[in-house]
Amino acid sequence: MDFSIALKNLQETCTCPICLALFRDPVTIICGHNFCHECLSIFWKDLTDAFPCPVCKVCFSVRHWHRNPQICNLTDTVRKLPRVSRGRRREVYTVCQRHNQIQTLFCVEDQELMCPRCRFTDKHHMHAVSCVRKAAFRYRRMLRGSMELLEDEAKQCEKALTLQHRKTLELRKKFGYKKKEICFEFEQVKLFLQNEHEALLNEIHIEELVGLSTLNEYVGTLSEHLSALEGLLKGAQAKHVQTDVAFLASLLRDYHKCEKLKRPQLWSFRTKQYGLSLPPQYSGLDRIIKKFQIDMHFNLYTAHPQLVISEDLKCVLYKEARQSVDASPHRFRWPALLGCTRFHSGRCFWEVKVGNKALWTLGICQGCFPGRWSDQPSVAEGFWAIGRYSESGYVTCGPKRTEFLPVVQPTRIGVFLDYELGELSFYNMNDRSLLYMFNHSFTSAVWPYFCTGTDPEPLKILAP
Incomplete structure (x- = not known):
């Protein structure tokens, strides 16, 4: 066995379970456990009918212990040996406010520190109890496991966050493309409406020119017809004052002229129906x-x-x-x-x-x-x-x-x-x-x- 390990085990053997320091005036009780005389006296203070062992909880009816010179000599020898570093910080214990003793124990069920006398109170009597060192070791190991889970979760969260950032960029690009698509579609609609507007106005303008041209032709024809009517009217007025023979001689010729002269048909024009027809x-x-x-x-x-x-x-x-x-x-x-x-x-x-x-x-x-x-x-x-x-x-x-x-x-x-x-x-x-x-x-x-x-x-x- 390594010397440092053997020395460490020897030091732990000469350590009081109550104060966790090397024995000072060690005594042994009936169940065989060793304590400092002062620590045991303080632990059994104010007790009259039952005196429990701080380690195994066995109760005795009388306050009894005896000095242990072998442990005392061994402790003196260990005290002279060099201390082995335990690789951890020096513990600083708190004092129980109720019993004025160092809180060297930990209640597993209530998750709280307590002194050896608190262990035998009604509150903690049936609870699982461990020394501070063992409890700390156990919960540090649990904490390490939790830390590993948290580290894994943090890594997964970082990956998810990176992925979400990537998706955010993709989403922005997608919506940017959608905006451009909508803008392009509206530009196309504007262009279509502008072209449709210009085409319809051009078509209406052409129809207007054709209608006006046709109307002008009709007005010219109607004017010529009016001139012919006015000429016939003047001729008729002149013949009205002629002699009977001359009047009758020209009557048939003028009558045929009036029959041949027909009024032009009334001009009518109907505009086409115009409207906007959107493509599918x-x-x-x-x-x-x-x-x-x-x-x-x-x-x-x-x-x-x-x-x-x-x-x-x-x-x-x-x-x-x-x-x-x-x-x-x-x-x-x-x-x-x-x-x-x-x-x-x-x-x-x-x-x-x-x-x-x-x-x-x-x-x-x-x-x-x-x-x-x-x-x-x-x-x-x-x-x-x-x-x-x-x-x-x-x-x-x-x-x-x-x-x-x-x-x-x-x-x-x-x-x-x-x-x-x-x-x-x-x-x-x-x-x-x-x-x-x-x-x-x-x-x-x-x-x-x-x-x-x-x-x-x-x-x-x-x-x-």
């Missing part, structure tokens, strides 16, 4: 279609018996022959059917090809709608739709009946539903114009509604 990339409708268009299908179980539906559930047409289908209160009593999707929230868009059908109706309705009427009503609660009822007549159905006339006859209809906002919009997909918009606070689920009319041309839902 600047249209809000295209953004709606791209983001909210859904794959709509027809609902077989709500279709009128004379409606024939394709296998992909996207095309329906009316036939005179009545099909054999199960009787259901959910089927319509007129040539109509519902979509297969119910809406109680969100936004959605679907497109229907109506072609040149003479009669059709598109919209939405509440689920109880089919069984309430024998024919499609024009004014009804829980029903919002538009439709065609004649060659050039279009009408809204639902809360009120309103007739309207599209600028361009639609062959494809776009339907956009914003449930939360309470808006139902119909678009003419031929010229991308808004046909009609309903505003209503929806409180229950709604279904897409389709009415085909009785003509044989099909009604088709266009795929996204």
Whole structure:
């Protein structure tokens, strides 16, 4: 064994467990543990019936100890030997305020320092107790483990922080690019509007010049006609004073001149309709279609018996022959059917090809709608739709009946539903114009509604 280790063990053997210093006047109690006489006297001070051992807690009924000359001699020898450095700072102990003794022990459960007499109080009697040195060693080791975890966590946090800083730069670059993209798009829109503005003004100017030129020609023709009329009038006035023979001789010739002279037709001019037509990339409708268009299908179980539906559930047409289908209160009593999707929230868009059908109706309705009427009503609660009822007549159905006339006859209809906002919009997909918009606070689920009319041309839902 190394000399320094042996010397250290010898010094610890000659150390009092109470004051943690070399024995001064050592004594031995009944259980065999050794203490300084003064330390043991102070520890047993004020005790009368039970005298516990400061180390093993064994209680004795009498205060008894005996001097130990061997330990005394050994301690004197160790005191003369050189002290071995323990590689740690010199401990400074605190004094217990209650018992006026050095706090050399540590209560593990209460996590507090205490003196040897505190160990036998009711508060700490059943608690695990350790000497300060062992407790400090144990908790230093625990602290080292915690420090290692904290160091690892700090390293991970540093890596995450570096990554977040990198992401911050990436995010700034991304938003910077978005800003440039928006600025570029607006510049393109400005350029387009400027070019469109100049083109429309130029077109209007050309039309104005053509109109003025045509009007000037008409004014010239009308002036010539007026001159001819004035010449004939003067001739007639001169002939009025002629003799009867001369008057009658020239009458037939002048009469034919008057018959041949016809007034020019009235000049009329109709200006063209001018308006701004944005390209598809600047249209809000295209953004709606791209983001909210859904794959709509027809609902077989709500279709009128004379409606024939394709296998992909996207095309329906009316036939005179009545099909054999199960009787259901959910089927319509007129040539109509519902979509297969119910809406109680969100936004959605679907497109229907109506072609040149003479009669059709598109919209939405509440689920109880089919069984309430024998024919499609024009004014009804829980029903919002538009439709065609004649060659050039279009009408809204639902809360009120309103007739309207599209600028361009639609062959494809776009339907956009914003449930939360309470808006139902119909678009003419031929010229991308808004046909009609309903505003209503929806409180229950709604279904897409389709009415085909009785003509044989099909009604088709266009795929996204």
